[in-house]
Amino acid sequence: MPLAGYRAWKIATIAGFGVCRHLFLDGRTGPIVTHSWITMKNVVLIVALLMLPAGCGAREAQVEAEVVTMGTSVSPTLPVMRWDAQRPSAQAEAWTRASLKALETHGAELAEIVPADIENYCPAYVDAPMPNRRAFWAGLFSALAKHESTWNPKAVGGGGKWYGLVQISPATARGYGCAARTGDALTDGKANLSCAIRIAAHTVARDGVVSAGGRGIAADWGPFHSQRKRADIIKWTNAQDYCQSPG
Numbered sequence: 001m002p003l004a005g006y007r008a009w010k011i012a013t014i015a016g017f018g019v020c021r022h023l024f025l026d027g028r029t030g031p032i033v034t035h036s037w038i039t040m041k042n043v044v045l046i047v048a049l050l051m052l053p054a055g056c057g058a059r060e061a062q063v064e065a066e067v068v069t070m071g072t073s074v075s076p077t078l079p080v081m082r083w084d085a086q087r088p089s090a091q092a093e094a095w096t097r098a099s100l101k102a103l104e105t106h107g108a109e110l111a112e113i114v115p116a117d118i119e120n121y122c123p124a125y126v127d128a129p130m131p132n133r134r135a136f137w138a139g140l141f142s143a144l145a146k147h148e149s150t151w152n153p154k155a156v157g158g159g160g161k162w163y164g165l166v167q168i169s170p171a172t173a174r175g176y177g178c179a180a181r182t183g184d185a186l187t188d189g190k191a192n193l194s195c196a197i198r199i200a201a202h203t204v205a206r207d208g209v210v211s212a213g214g215r216g217i218a219a220d221w222g223p224f225h226s227q228r229k230r231a232d233i234i235k236w237t238n239a240q241d242y243c244q245s246p247g
Contacts, residue, residue, distance in 0.1 A: 079135035080240055081142035083151045098190035099138035107197035110137050117212040121234055122243035135242040141196055143233040147223040153189035164192035
């Protein structure tokens with residue numbers, strides 16, 4: 001059985017028995033269900049989810065069908081981001097534009113770097129034009145935000161230590177010279193992403209890698225230390241047109 005099919009079947013079965021805690025492995029990441037898996041098991045999944053007991057937390061009950069393939073942008077002038085299908089289009093567009101603006105200004109160096117492990121994340125990056133390189137980095141953070149906050153800009157983790165879309169601590173933000181330096185400021189999605197790109201421009205330039213050896217972006221973001229989460233991010237970025245060679 002295809003992996004996506006097996007996961008959906010397993011979720012439906014568990015939900016039918018009311019064992020809600022197994023629906024989400026880490027409290028942040030929902031199941032992956034591809035749009036191409038249109039069989040009777042979809043019906044089973046929907047029915048089972050509707051039968052979830054009222055005692056389940058809101059996070060367990062909110063199961064979103066996510067497509068881990070080439071997506072559709074919220075705007076024909078913008079590259080595809082992973083949050084496009086998960087958030088209101090105006091919000092998703094604002095986050096994308098903020099990311100690209102940061103990559104053209106204080107994070108410009110990031111798109112000029114060719115990290116040693118870039119082919120793992122974006123095979124076409126080396127020969128890609130600058131707009132495609134910027135799209136990759138913005139897309140990478142849109143994929144990271146899935147694992148850090150499930151695209152919730154108001155998320156607060158670690159007992160008040162980390163804030164926003166990609167969970168940045170105020171101390172880290174101040175250390176890297178970000179404009180957003182408080183918890184409240186970091187819960188603004190655009191400011192959070194702008195800060196994240198400032199941090200990445202420093203660490204990727206310093207280490208010469210995206211995440212290899214726990215360096216680069218991995219020095220500040222835990223999901224890159226998880227083989228499962230790292231593979232999920234890589235799978236998504238590889239599927240986007242800005243990471244694929246023409247033809």
